[in-house]
Amino acid sequence: MTVSEAGRVSRVVVTPVAFRDPPLLNVVGVHQPYVLRTIVQVHTDEGLVGLGETYADQAHVERLEAVAAALPGADVFDLHALRRIVGETLGAATGGAGASFGGMLEVSSAVDTVVSPFEVALLDLQGRATGRPVSDLLGGAVRDRVPFSAYLFYKWAGHPGHEEDTWGEGRTPEQLVEQARRMISEYGFTAVKLKGGVYEPRHEFETVEALAAAFPGHALRIDPNGAWTVETSIKAADRLSGLLEYLEDPTPGIPGMAEVSRHTDLPLATNMCVIAFEHLKPAVAADAVQVVLSDHHLWGGLRRSALLGGICETFGMGLSMHSNSHLGVSLAAMTHLAAATPNLTYACDTHYPWKTEEVVKPGALEFSGGSVAVPKGPGLGVELDEDALAALHEQYLTCGQRAREDTAYMASIVPGFTPNTSRW
Ligand SMILES: O=C([O-])C(=O)C[C@H](O)[C@@H](O)C(=O)[O-]
Numbered sequence: 001m002t003v004s005e006a007g008r009v010s011r012v013v014v015t016p017v018a019f020r021d022p023p024l025l026n027v028v029g030v031h032q033p034y035v036l037r038t039i040v041q042v043h044t045d046e047g048l049v050g051l052g053e054t055y056a057d058q059a060h061v062e063r064l065e066a067v068a069a070a071l072p073g074a075d076v077f078d079l080h081a082l083r084r085i086v087g088e089t090l091g092a093a094t095g096g097a098g099a100s101f102g103g104m105l106e107v108s109s110a111v112d113t114v115v116s117p118f119e120v121a122l123l124d125l126q127g128r129a130t131g132r133p134v135s136d137l138l139g140g141a142v143r144d145r146v147p148f149s150a151y152l153f154y155k156w157a158g159h160p161g162h163e164e165d166t167w168g169e170g171r172t173p174e175q176l177v178e179q180a181r182r183m184i185s186e187y188g189f190t191a192v193k194l195k196g197g198v199y200e201p202r203h204e205f206e207t208v209e210a211l212a213a214a215f216p217g218h219a220l221r222i223d224p225n226g227a228w229t230v231e232t233s234i235k236a237a238d239r240l241s242g243l244l245e246y247l248e249d250p251t252p253g254i255p256g257m258a259e260v261s262r263h264t265d266l267p268l269a270t271n272m273c274v275i276a277f278e279h280l281k282p283a284v285a286a287d288a289v290q291v292v293l294s295d296h297h298l299w300g301g302l303r304r305s306a307l308l309g310g311i312c313e314t315f316g317m318g319l320s321m322h323s324n325s326h327l328g329v330s331l332a333a334m335t336h337l338a339a340a341t342p343n344l345t346y347a348c349d350t351h352y353p354w355k356t357e358e359v360v361k362p363g364a365l366e367f368s369g370g371s372v373a374v375p376k377g378p379g380l381g382v383e384l385d386e387d388a389l390a391a392l393h394e395q396y397l398t399c400g401q402r403a404r405e406d407t408a409y410m411a412s413i414v415p416g417f418t419p420n421t422s423r424w
């Protein structure tokens, strides 16, 4: 098929799905029994189908459906038109309101989060039409494999009322070392990220120290999602500076991060105080962060994320990649983006090892040595398993969840629980 035959959008199918998730603990509570995601399928009049993946909170799904209804007729190569259509559709539907995901992420405009899965699907279509991988459409892969990090969580042994999962309890430093050992032996990761903000800082520092002792030579990070005060963050930076490659969001907000930054040479990273282009200028002016975690789901797609990479390079900031619980369509998109972003030199986050269910056919994305080979096939290089998609959609319909609600779920188990942000 030639470029001119790529065609126009004929219809769009938006499918919310639910997949099982262990009880992973974080600053705002605990992961619910299911992760909600949406798979977007964009069909063209030439019979091609492009894929995208995004969050599935109810309000987000409604926005996706509104855009899906407005997209037929659009040229698959006109990504500016996509952004215009999304802006107009959301303007009409919501008055341009912001969006909130899981109590940790608030954005002032919903446009970027809604554009993202459609942009990925259109790039997938462009790649399928031209016979080129998405990484080629983003300027070309500068690496054949994309390294990811082992993403460790404190966790309960199982969801209350359910069987224990195969990872068991993750509370003590020794248990977290065992969690890391399994993840490293199964996936080969050479970087390790610990999700903190759950226990008193001293306990979490001891966990980092135990990990450093058990895995010398592995790049370590801890991310308490803003659970600490400026003072505690400075102490953490002093105590852990020789062990960490960066310290992620120790304290909330640009002014707080800037104050910590003034007291340490340890790079500070964020996916909380810089989550949109409007946050870059104040963060750079205050020298609040030295590493920004990109995330194409949040930043408006793959091309806007590449733009973020360029801005980080301009201002001498490092670039890493954030993840939320996700399926294979997102892993493929993350891999193409990271492959085509020269200054994305840190191992990317992924929640992939926590997942036991999938919607893409096996084979295209395999971890080896902690990295994933960039798919070489046209587009994203992954194919949907329609039966698996239908089963996970059925699970969505029956699971009873309609939003990510870590705090409410935690409070239903631990009455009186409030998020730990800036607590210690
Ligand atoms: O780096 C981060 O801040 C995250 O990965 C945010 C996620 O929501 C994580 O905390 C989680 O899955 O609980």
Ligand SMILES: [Mg+2]
Residues within 6 Å of the ligand: 223, 225, 248, 249, 270, 271, 272, 322
């Ligand atoms: Mg983070």
